[in-house]
Amino acid sequence: MLIVSHRTHSRRVTASRLAALTTSFMALVFAAATVSPALADQKTIANLPTPVTENLYHPYDENRALLGQKLFFDPLLSGNQNISCATCHHPDLASGDGLPLGIGEGGAGIGKNRTIGSGRDLIRRRVPRNSPALFNLGALEFSSLFHDGRVEIDEKDPSGFDTPADEDTPTGLMTILAAQALFPLTSGIEMAGQGTENDIGQALEDIYGNPWKGVWAKVEQRLRQSEPYLPLFQDAFPEIQSAKDITIVHYANAVGDFVNAEWRSSQSPFDRYMAGEQQALTEQQKIGLDLFYGRANCASCHSGPFLTDQKFHAIAMPQIGPGRVARLEAIRHDRGRAGATNLIEDRYKFRTPSLRNVALTEPYGHSGAYATLEGVVRHHLDPVSSFERFSLRSVALPQHPRLSNEDGFIMQDRRERRRILAANVLKPISLKDEEVDALIAFLQALTDTSATSGRLGIPVSVPSGLPID
Ligand code: HEC
Ligand code: HEC
Structure with missing residues (x-):
């Protein structure tokens, strides 16, 4: 631990010193749209988001x-x-729902204990995308x-x-x-x-x-x-x-x-650190923050207060399950954004997800292909080989012939594989194992325990009188 913090001393100090100045600094960036030359070359700092405030949200009643x-x-x-x-x-x-692909009506229970039904009530298909x-x-x-x-x-x-x-x-x-x-x-x-x-x-x-x-x-x-x-x-x-x-x-x-x-969430250790509380992040998380906003280039897409640019990108996520296809289409592919726009250039693009509380929302990716944060982070660092090495066996899907027959279809289809890989925009980034660990530790600093189970929570009962999950 000492050695790690010693080696990264200069970077860490820069990040933390400037994090303390974030508010005034960001005010400068956004109000004047000019950055003082001394700070402009600090990629990490320039990429840090503004704090989350009430006026970023729609009002509600x-x-x-x-x-x-x-x-x-x-x-x-x-x-x-x-x-x-x-x-x-x-x-x-x-x-x-904690599942790679959701189990819709016909199932019973929640999370990993949710059953797929049986007989007449056996679910017809898996929900084609991750909840x-x-x-x-x-x-x-x-x-x-x-x-x-x-x-x-x-x-x-x-x-x-x-x-x-x-x-x-x-x-x-x-x-x-x-x-x-x-x-x-x-x-x-x-x-x-x-x-x-x-x-x-x-x-x-x-x-x-x-x-x-x-x-x-x-x-x-x-x-x-x-x-x-x-x-x-x-x-x-x-x-x-x-x-x-x-x-x-x-x-x-x-x-x-x-x-x-x-589900408003803005009270994570990351937010406290940004507000100037130095101790809110561990040394390892500070290294991860530096990588996220710097060399690992994560913030080029996971930007802003919610860690998403709200745009669509093709990053060669493995495709499993029945795929979200147009109504009468028989193929099990999922063309992502192109399904909504019908534009060829939008094929296999998906919306950049917000990473707030991401450590608690496994599995990951639009089809829930990665069970762990490490899996999905390593995918980003080397998408092509991660896609090539992907094994359906790593995915915890409840088995039944009617459902399982569709699961591996796309990953066995050479042409579709080639198209998914050709659309990928992520370039490989070489990180040491300890740097990957630091990135993951930073993602864990996005967890806001005050928000994860909601504000009103589970009602005691619902007006219909039906049992609730
Ligand atoms: C069977 C599981 C299931 C049920 C039931 C369900 N959802 Fe979802 N929800 C999903 C999945 C899967 C997606 C992603 C679908 C996609 O992108 O094509 C989603 C997406 C969403 C999104 C968009 C999230 C985002 O970041 O884009 C919202 C909001 C949402 N659901 C709210 C609801 C509400 C409200 C209801 C009840 C009326 C509901 N869901 C019922 C599985 C479910
Ligand atoms: C080119 C834009 C881009 C860059 C750069 C990028 N991501 Fe992503 N990230 C995405 C998109 C798009 C998805 C969703 C893809 C999908 O579901 O098919 C995603 C998904 C994720 C997920 C899974 C979230 C979830 O809820 O399923 C994590 C975690 C993640 N990214 C972390 C990172 C990290 C860490 C880095 C830097 C090493 C990074 N990303 C760089 C675009 C990007």
Whole structure:
């Protein structure tokens, strides 16, 4: 330990001395957009983010957040009344589900104990992507959501958002989180279930109807018929007089406010260090910080207060599972951002994830291919060989022939492998093992234990009276 700190003495001192000056320094950078020459060549320092403050977020309403909490945990919204948002975004699992690929409706339990169902209830497919953590998504800078950004702010659209529902996206949605909350409802494998099983699944599969409006109307109906919800909706929205006034947009705005209010996270050791508390980071973490903002180049994408540039990049993450494909496509690939934009140059790009609380949100990558932080960090340092060496055996997926047949498909497809690797933009970076350890230690300094299990937490019960996870 002594030797390490001695060797890196000069770098560490620079980082910590200037971290103490961060606030005034950043004010200088941002206000005047000029950096004093003495500091300009300090790559680390120039890349450090500004502190997180309240005004970086959308405002929210407490009554709407309280209603949103109930809705978020209530299985009533799912076709077969057996799964809620919280099943895949749980306070006990740092707002994720702890699984490489999620297990949607039909399963039971949460996290690693979640079962895949059996007989008629066996899940049809795995959820094609990893459930992301929900921290800080209420910040204004999040202008697109989902790994491929398919729900986006779009001022030209009458609804204010570009979404998979295009012109069927309702108006009146207050934030992008509200817009997002409409879509888990409309996924057969996530929440809706199958047409043969329930009214919501039926609306989804009705080839003569409109799947979006059909599903939302059915959910609306359930909320209107659930008497205990009415006073909560009335408290949250003054325009609601009677149950028939409740709409899917009210639902969405309440859930959006809940997610915004529930998972704010900005009290990590990293934040305390940035505010001048020298002891907040260990010596090893300071070395990691220096690498992250300097030689390892992480901050070229993981930048800003939430450690994401909000952009899309192709970094050759291994592709496992059924893949997120267009509705009638049979292939199991996942073209990432291109699935939302249809642009060839967007193939295999995924949104840079925020790294706040990342030490608690394993597995990693859009398909959950890496079980550990070390695995995904080492992938970044040498993406091509990490992709080449990747083994499906390292992924803890519950096995069943119906599901497992699809798991390795893409990694066995030579042409798709070549395309994923050709799109990669990350250049190899050579770090010593102790430097990799320091980077990982720095990522651990992004953990904010005051935030990981949410603010309101798990409700004692939900208005439908259904059991909650
Ligand atoms: C079966 C598991 C599952 C359920 C249930 C579920 N989600 Fe998700 N959620 C996911 C997955 C997987 C993704 C990423 C999907 C993608 O990018 O294509 C996601 C993405 C999100 C995102 C975007 C995060 C980001 O950084 O872009 C939000 C917000 C979210 N979910 C909220 C909700 C809400 C609200 C509900 C309930 C209405 C819900 N989820 C229900 C699995 C689930
Ligand atoms: C070219 C942009 C870029 C650079 C540079 C970059 N990353 Fe990433 N990182 C991404 C993208 C994009 C993803 C998500 C990719 C996916 O899911 O397919 C990601 C994912 C991650 C994840 C997994 C997060 C999660 O929730 O799944 C970690 C951890 C991570 N990066 C750390 C780092 C570190 C440490 C460095 C520096 C060594 C780094 N990144 C450099 C773009 C980048």
